[in-house]
Amino acid sequence: MLPNIKNPDDLRQLDNKSLIKLAAEIRDEMISTVSRTGGHLAPNLGVVELTIALHKMFNSPRDRFVFDVGHQSYVHKLLTGRQEAFETLRQYRGLSGFPKFQESPHDAFNTGHSSTSISAATGIALARDQQKKDYHVVAVIGDGALTGGMAYESLNHAGHLGTNLIVILNDNEMSIASNVGAMSGYLSRMRSDPMYYKGKEDIENLLKRLPSVGSRVLKVMERVKDSLKYLVVPGMLFEELGFTYLGPVDGHNFTSLKSVLSSAKSIKGPVLVHVLTTKGKGYQPAEENPDQFHGIGPFNIESGKTVKTKGAPSYTQVFSDALRDIARENDKVIAVTAAMPGGTGIDAFGQEFPDRTYDVGIAEQHAVTMSAGLAAGGYKPVVAIYSTFLQRAYDQVLHDVALQKLPVVFALDRAGIVGDDGETHQGLFDFAYLRNIPGLTIMAPKDENELRHMLYTAVEHNEPISLRYPRGSGIGVTMEGDLQQLPIGRGEVLRDGTDITIVAIGNMVHPSLEAAEKLALKGVSAAVINARFVKPLDEDLILKQIDKTGKVVTVEEHVLAGGFGSAVLEMLAKHSINADVSNIAVPDEFVQQGSQSMMRAKYGLDAPGISRTVVERFFPGINLRQVRQRG
Ligand SMILES: Cc1ncc(C[n+]2csc(CCOP(=O)(O)OP(=O)(O)O)c2C)c(N)n1
Ligand SMILES: CC(=O)[C@@H](O)[C@H](O)COP(=O)(O)O
Ligand SMILES: [Mg+2]
Numbered sequence: 091m092l093p094n095i096k097n098p099d100d101l102r103q104l105d106n107k108s109l110i111k112l113a114a115e116i117r118d119e120m121i122s123t124v125s126r127t128g129g130h131l132a133p134n135l136g137v138v139e140l141t142i143a144l145h146k147m148f149n150s151p152r153d154r155f156v157f158d159v160g161h162q163s164y165v166h167k168l169l170t171g172r173q174e175a176f177e178t179l180r181q182y183r184g185l186s187g188f189p190k191f192q193e194s195p196h197d198a199f200n201t202g203h204s205s206t207s208i209s210a211a212t213g214i215a216l217a218r219d220q221q222k223k224d225y226h227v228v229a230v231i232g233d234g235a236l237t238g239g240m241a242y243e244s245l246n247h248a249g250h251l252g253t254n255l256i257v258i259l260n261d262n263e264m265s266i267a268s269n270v271g272a273m274s275g276y277l278s279r280m281r282s283d284p285m286y287y288k289g290k291e292d293i294e295n296l297l298k299r300l301p302s303v304g305s306r307v308l309k310v311m312e313r314v315k316d317s318l319k320y321l322v323v324p325g326m327l328f329e330e331l332g333f334t335y336l337g338p339v340d341g342h343n344f345t346s347l348k349s350v351l352s353s354a355k356s357i358k359g360p361v362l363v364h365v366l367t368t369k370g371k372g373y374q375p376a377e378e379n380p381d382q383f384h385g386i387g388p389f390n391i392e393s394g395k396t397v398k399t400k401g402a403p404s405y406t407q408v409f410s411d412a413l414r415d416i417a418r419e420n421d422k423v424i425a426v427t428a429a430m431p432g433g434t435g436i437d438a439f440g441q442e443f444p445d446r447t448y449d450v451g452i453a454e455q456h457a458v459t460m461s462a463g464l465a466a467g468g469y470k471p472v473v474a475i476y477s478t479f480l481q482r483a484y485d486q487v488l489h490d491v492a493l494q495k496l497p498v499v500f501a502l503d504r505a506g507i508v509g510d511d512g513e514t515h516q517g518l519f520d521f522a523y524l525r526n527i528p529g530l531t532i533m534a535p536k537d538e539n540e541l542r543h544m545l546y547t548a549v550e551h552n553e554p555i556s557l558r559y560p561r562g563s564g565i566g567v568t569m570e571g572d573l574q575q576l577p578i579g580r581g582e583v584l585r586d587g588t589d590i591t592i593v594a595i596g597n598m599v600h601p602s603l604e605a606a607e608k609l610a611l612k613g614v615s616a617a618v619i620n621a622r623f624v625k626p627l628d629e630d631l632i633l634k635q636i637d638k639t640g641k642v643v644t645v646e647e648h649v650l651a652g653g654f655g656s657a658v659l660e661m662l663a664k665h666s667i668n669a670d671v672s673n674i675a676v677p678d679e680f681v682q683q684g685s686q687s688m689m690r691a692k693y694g695l696d697a698p699g700i701s702r703t704v705v706e707r708f709f710p711g712i713n714l715r716q717v718r719q720r721g
Contacts, residue, residue: 091108091112092112092168093173095112097169098149098169101142101146109146110344114372116138117372119173119176120135120164120165120168121391123179124386125389125391126388127177127388127510128385128387129179131370131373132383132386133162133369134161134163135370135371135376136162136260136367136368136369137162138165139341139347140230140258140260140347140365142165143344143348144351145166145169145170149225149226151196151198153228154199156198156214156229158204159201159203159232159235160201160202161187167193170194170196180510180683181684182685186683187510187511187512188201188512199211202511202514203478204234204452205236205240205241207231208229210229212244214227216253219253226254229257230260232259232261232265233259233261233264233265233269233273233274233277234264234265234269236259236273236277237270237450237451239455239456245257245328246331249331249332252332252359254360255360256362257360259365260365261277261365262369262380264380265429266381266384266429266432270451281338281366324337328362332359333360333361334357334362335362336350336353336354336357336362337363338364338365340366341367351363374394375393375394381432402563404563405538405561406433406435408538409434409435409503409545409559413425413439414442414443415542415573416549417442422470423469424446424447424470425440426448426450426460426461426471427474427475428449428451428452428456428475428479429449434474434476435503436449454480455486458473458483458490459490462486462494465497466494472499473498475501476502476515477503478515478517478519480520487500487554488527491530492530496553499551500524500554500555501545501557502517502556504517505534505559505560506558506596507681507689507690508561508686509684509686510685512684513682518647518676520556520558520648521648521657522656524625527554529554530554531551531579531625532558532623533623533624534559534595534596535622536597536620537567537599538559538564538567539569541559541564542569546574547574547578559596560597565600576622579628580623581619581620581622581631582620583619583620584619585616585617587606587617588615588639589614589641590609590615590617591632591643592606592616592645593642594619594646595621595644598646598700599618599620601697601700605698605699607697608697609701609704609705612701612705617635617638619631619632619635621654624654627658632658632661633661636662642658642672643673644675645674646674646675647675647690649678650676651678654675655674656673658671670708672703674703676693676695681693
């Protein structure tokens with residue numbers, strides 16, 4: 091059936107039996123494709139019926155859907171004319187793993203970061219109202235995304251506005267890991283306590299029987315109704331915020347879904363539909379391990395096992411091991427994660443030190459300010475956050491941590507090019523957004539061994555400090571002995587040279603060393619500095635080398651504007667040094683999805699790219715000269 095669904099109109103004639111068949115085909119298609127491409131399988135398996143029902147009951151693209159995070163939009167893509175492209179999911183120039191208005195008019199709003207959907211949907215609804223148009227706006231948000239502050243800011247405002255807006259709360263009792271917090275508990279109680287259902291039915295029956303009498307009595311009756319509802323009707327919290335609450339309904343049952351969506355369409359004002367789903371539904375390994383199948387690499391469909399590659403441990407793993415080593419000696423160390431315990435390696439810390447670990451939910455701002463509070467109370471919080479998600483908490487870093495010089499450690503995982511998640515998740519901005527904050531020390535290790543020492547240095551440092559490291563495996567260096575404190579603001583010369591100085595930071599140091607080897611073969615003598623610190627810069631070391639070579643190239647896996655190269659340029663300007671400088675970095679554009687190696691090659695962020703840039707920029711005639719010499 092799936093190939094016959096060219097657009098949502100093709101769903102209109104299908105009865106429940108056909109819809110059930112279609113749901114099974116969609117699941118097969120997603121399992122088969124994601125087993126090859128990798129992707130967010132479990133969230134999508136959970137919303138198959140829900141998404142089909144949405145497309146059946148609404149009229150996209152006239153009606154607008156906003157998917158929160160957007161990692162659960164695969165079913166929507168399959169129903170909106172993107173079946174043929176589906177095999178290119180998350181690949182270079184292929185279908186995005188998130189909604190993209192550039193891909194389809196059915197994608198009303200681009201997402202990737204969590205908890206934005208209700209705000210965006212409110213704005214779309216307001217634009218509709220301004221233009222006196224008449225269409226539905228539907229935000230689809232998960233219970234995990236509902237832990238993010240923006241979700242509450244927008245519920246609060248949308249409830250106050252009273253405009254027509256439908257929020258579908260997809261409650262599968264999971265974030266990536268288990269969901270956390272009081273709201274999650276509230277949703278669970280609605281899910282599981284039969285008293286709520288019974289109470290709701292009883293009250294509804296009672297209310298139906300209440301007589302319509304004179305207006306004063308009516309007012310009293312209304313108040314009685316309200317207080318009775320308050321006591322037992324589920325979703326009262328949302329009702330108090332100004333939403334009509336519908337549910338909870340079984341999100342895998344077409345009859346219930348169609349009925350509740352039909353009611354939602356007819357109600358005036360904001361409506362919240364509470365839908366219960368099972369993450370990973372229909373594929374046993376994903377149902378059993380929804381966290382592992384939240385976002386998964388290629389896997390074997392029969393066994394559900396991922397294709398393992400042997401190699402160096404990931405940066406995350408090394409960070410996780412080192413943090414536990416440090417915490418065994420220092421009982422002030424506290425680990426904080428914002429809903430990414432597995433992704434950041436804080437899960438292992440939590441197992442060993444459950445009382446010193448906090449998962450705050452998808453609440454990066456709260457994570458940072460709470461850490462500031464912990465630091466003010468004498469602790470050493472290590473906040474492990476993906477570079478892209480710390481973008482959320484800029485003011486908290488500046489206002490709550492840095493202004494008070496509080497010793498919070500920011501461990502930024504997934505810094506640099508992240509690969510298949512693409513532009514929403516690239517960790518390419520952190521040097522820039524942190525470098526302008528006074529008193530914040532910024533480090534990046536050249537490899538996984540240096541990461542351990544930097545983490546130790548950070549914990550021992552008594553002021554705000556950050557370190558960033560990339561997604562994926564380290565480079566396989568030996569882990570050297572005891573953890574050591576690195577001198578703050580000191581880099582190291584890894585290779586001497588007389589023609590040019592390459593100053594690299596973080597994971598660009600080793601490719602720079604390789605590039606220097608290549609350059610040597612062309613007769614260029616390149617010095618290589620591992621800067622280690624973006625702030626404070628090792629000015630003496632860099633200036634001394636530049637004095638020798640006159641030419642300098644900076645290399646970083648980060649955007650050019652405001653990054654490490656900018657820091658070096660500012661330093662040269664400060665000292666009135668007139669050197670010949672080139673900066674290798676990501677230009678002023680959003681980096682698309684594609685494997686990390688492919689995208690690094692595209693931007694010249696690998697050994698061949700670095701040596702090519704050096705030759706083209708500083709030694710353009712070199713090949714010719716060599717050929718002439720050889721001749
Ligand atoms: C600001 C931000 N922080 C963290 C994430 C990482 N993240 C993506 S999905 C997700 C869990 C979302 O849970 P939920 O909304 O319940 O969706 P489900 O996967 O359960 O369908 C998290 C933590 C993110 N995308 N954005
Ligand atoms: C959708 C989302 O934001 C996360 O699931 C993210 O894709 C995780 O990325 P990693 O695979 O790098 O942990
Ligand atoms: Mg969820």
